[in-house]
Amino acid sequence: MSALPVPRFGHGSRVPGWDEAVDLTKPPATVPDPATTEVPRELREAIEEAMAKYPDRRSAAIPALHAAQQVHGWCSPHAIQQVAAVMQLTPAYLTSVATFYDMLETHPKRKHDVYVCTNISCSLRGADEFYEAMLAAAKDADVNVRAFECLGACDIAPMASVDGEYVGPLTAEDAGRIIEDLRGGGPVLEHKQLRYRKCADPDVAEGAQEFGPPPAQAPKADTAVLGAAGDTIDRPGPSAPIELPAEEAEEEGE
Numbered sequence: 212m213s214a215l216p217v218p219r220f221g222h223g224s225r226v227p228g229w230d231e232a233v234d235l236t237k238p239p240a241t242v243p244d245p246a247t248t249e250v251p252r253e254l255r256e257a258i259e260e261a262m263a264k265y266p267d268r269r270s271a272a273i274p275a276l277h278a279a280q281q282v283h284g285w286c287s288p289h290a291i292q293q294v295a296a297v298m299q300l301t302p303a304y305l306t307s308v309a310t311f312y313d314m315l316e317t318h319p320k321r322k323h324d325v326y327v328c329t330n331i332s333c334s335l336r337g338a339d340e341f342y343e344a345m346l347a348a349a350k351d352a353d354v355n356v357r358a359f360e361c362l363g364a365c366d367i368a369p370m371a372s373v374d375g376e377y378v379g380p381l382t383a384e385d386a387g388r389i390i391e392d393l394r395g396g397g398p399v400l401e402h403k404q405l406r407y408r409k410c411a412d413p414d415v416a417e418g419a420q421e422f423g424p425p426p427a428q429a430p431k432a433d434t435a436v437l438g439a440a441g442d443t444i445d446r447p448g449p450s451a452p453i454e455l456p457a458e459e460a461e462e463e464g465e
Contacts, residue, residue, distance in 0.1 A: 240301035240302070240303045240304075241301065242295065242296075242299050242300065242301055243292055243293075243295050243296035243302070244296065245296045245297065245299070248292060248293060248296035249293075250293040250296060250297055251282055251293075253282065254278055254279060254282045254293060254294075254297075255297055257274075257275070257278035258271070258275040258278060258279075258294060258297045258298060259297065261274040261275050261278070262275070262298065268298055268299075268300075269298075269300065269304075271298065272294075272298070272300070272304075272305060272308045273308065273312065273315075275294050275297070275298060275305075276290075276291070276294060276305060276308060276309050276315050277314070277315065279291070279293060279294050280315060280316060284319070284320065284322070285316040285317065285318065285319055285320050286309040286315050286316060286317050287317075287319075288302070291305045291306055291309065313359065313360075314326075316355075320355045321352075321353045321354055321355040322353040322354070322355075323352075323353060323354045323355065323373070323374055323393050324354075324355050324357075324372070324373070324374055324375075325345055325349065325354055325355065325356045325357075325371055325372070325373050325374075325389065326357060326358075326359040326362060326371060326372040327341060327342045327345055327356065327357070327358055327359060327369075327371045328359050328360075328361060328362040328364070328368070328369065328370055328371060328372075329342060329358040329359065329360070330359075330360055330361040330362075332365040332368040333365070333368040333369040333370060334369075335368075336368045336369045336380065337369050337381075337382070337383075338368070338369035338381075340383055341369050341371070341381050341382065341383055341385070341386065342356075342358055343383075344383035344384075344386040344387075345371070345386040345389070347386070348386040348387045348389070348390045349386075349390060352390050352393070352394065354390065354393060359372070362377070364377050364379065364405060367379030367380050367403075367405055367408070368380060369381050370405075371389075373389055373393070373399045373400070374393075374399070376398075376399055376404055376405075376406075377404065377405035377406075378399060378400040378403045378404055378405070379403060379405070380403070381400075381403070385400060385403070388400060
């Protein structure tokens with residue numbers, strides 16, 4: 212089996228733009244005005260809920276951008292502008308996050324995502340053949356297929372993530388079934404979903420095949436705070452305040 216070539220740019224890097232000089236003629240980065248930036252209600256609520264989970268709101272950048280990608284289909288400049296307005300960060304900061312992580316797309320993409328793990332465990336068990344079959348099956352479908360370095364599910368190798376659902380072990384014949392299931396709008400390869408695999412723990416009941424949510428625990432009285440949806444969140448203290456330039460802070464103090 213011949214190895215697939217690693218895609219690289221002319222200068223040898225796999226990341227475009229690494230050697231481009233900074234444009235010093237651009238105006239300084241500014242935070243979008245939340246009063247004049249229209250943000251869909253569901254997106255604003257998702258971002259605010261994410262920020263409420265962290266002491267520093269910057270820690271919510273990834274879930275906030277993911278929420279924007281779900282609404283807009285990708286992290287477009289307009290979507291990043293909306294996230295920046297709600298989080299009171301510069302679009303440049305959020306763009307740096309979006310361009311770093313593989314699961315955040317900064318270019319238009321197809322509706323569905325199929326990430327095929329091609330790391331060593333999956334590759335040894337036929338991931339490269341499945342990847343080629345998946346590309347062929349998705350040729351005329353609204354599906355974004357890409358190889359992924361590792362998805363951390365070696366026990367079901369070869370495997371893939373289909374719109375976030377882990378499925379495996381896969382064969383080349385499963386590629387067509389995945390496309391059919393996505394077009395039908397139902398569960399994808401339900402009999403091969405990771406969530407339905409039996410647990411290896413011998414203490415787990417024989418009939419229990421699906422991992423359930425953890426048992427509910429009452430939050431500590433001294434650390435419980437309310438999230439955006441009114442639910443209690445067990446963490447120390449509220450989110451960090453929005454930083455304001457010194458002159459604006461003085462005006463608000465007056």
